[in-house]
Amino acid sequence: MTDDAPLPPEELERRLRAIGEERYHIHHPFHHLLHGGRLTKGQVQAWALNRYYYQASIPAKDASLIARLPTPALRREWRRRLADHDGDGEHPGGVERWLRLTDGLGLDRDYVTSLRGLLPGTRFAVDAYVNFVKYRSVLEAVASSLTEMFSPDIISQRVAGMLRGYDFVSAETLAYFTPRLTQAPQDVRFALDYVKREARTRAEQEQVMDALRFKCDLLWAQLDALHFAYVAPALPPPGAFRPGTPP
Numbered sequence: 001m002t003d004d005a006p007l008p009p010e011e012l013e014r015r016l017r018a019i020g021e022e023r024y025h026i027h028h029p030f031h032h033l034l035h036g037g038r039l040t041k042g043q044v045q046a047w048a049l050n051r052y053y054y055q056a057s058i059p060a061k062d063a064s065l066i067a068r069l070p071t072p073a074l075r076r077e078w079r080r081r082l083a084d085h086d087g088d089g090e091h092p093g094g095v096e097r098w099l100r101l102t103d104g105l106g107l108d109r110d111y112v113t114s115l116r117g118l119l120p121g122t123r124f125a126v127d128a129y130v131n132f133v134k135y136r137s138v139l140e141a142v143a144s145s146l147t148e149m150f151s152p153d154i155i156s157q158r159v160a161g162m163l164r165g166y167d168f169v170s171a172e173t174l175a176y177f178t179p180r181l182t183q184a185p186q187d188v189r190f191a192l193d194y195v196k197r198e199a200r201t202r203a204e205q206e207q208v209m210d211a212l213r214f215k216c217d218l219l220w221a222q223l224d225a226l227h228f229a230y231v232a233p234a235l236p237p238p239g240a241f242r243p244g245t246p247p
């Protein structure tokens with residue numbers, strides 16, 4: 001096999017999984033603290049408030065991808081993701097469910113949704129994701145969703161660890177995560193089959209792997225920003241959320 005020969009699809013999948021093993025945010029020190037019950041309520045609030053922007057931006061990135069998908073079948077598949085996050089008017093979607101999580105932690109909804117307390121690092125990382133999906137190829141955009149291959153593990157760890165570690169967190173507060181345990185594997189099955197089928201050249205396969213690395217990096221960067229602002233050296237930038245201070 002020359003360097004330019006396409007990888008067998010199963011080898012591409014193995015390499016994608018190896019990228020997650022190495023780079024997924026499950027390995028970030030902030031997550032170890034969060035899941036280990038070692039943060040204060042204010043630090044957990046900072047995590048939830050910042051992550052709201054990620055949750056609220058996911059439907060925007062999915063909607064921009066739908067506009068570029070070439071077939072009804074592809075658009076239908078991606079439309080399901082939009083409904084998962086936005087709800088259908090009767091059942092709440094992920095964005096509303098995340099707000100129930102921030103409610104449960106005692107944060108004011110108007111303050112959370114105003115984004116006034118957001119860290120600049122969160123904003124830049126999340127916007128980079130939305131722009132990546134908007135401007136890169138459809139193949140790279142689909143590939144960038146593949147971090148969801150690794151999310152059921154981190155979600156299971158998080159829910160168990162947070163229920164054990166914090167008396168201010170209840171199963172109801174964390175209800176956001178329950179449907180993700182079935183939605184994420186369904187999303188992944190489709191996206192993984194898609195990239196294995198559509199990345200036909202070695203160059204396209206490299207683009208797929210790079211897209212997954214980029215996505216891991218932007219998830220990591222969000223936790224770096226949180227760690228710097230709220231754990232060590234604990235220097236929240238001007239205007240950012242400060243635990244215990246009224247908005």
Ligand SMILES: O=C(O)c1cc(C(=O)O)c2c(n1)C(=O)C(=O)c1cc(C(=O)O)[nH]c1-2
Binds near residue numbers: 058145154
């Ligand atoms: O809890 C997590 O650590 C985590 C990670 C990810 C991810 O890996 O991108 C997603 C989610 N949760 C999530 O809840 C979610 O809705 C989601 C959508 C996407 C995406 O890229 O389209 N990732 C994720």
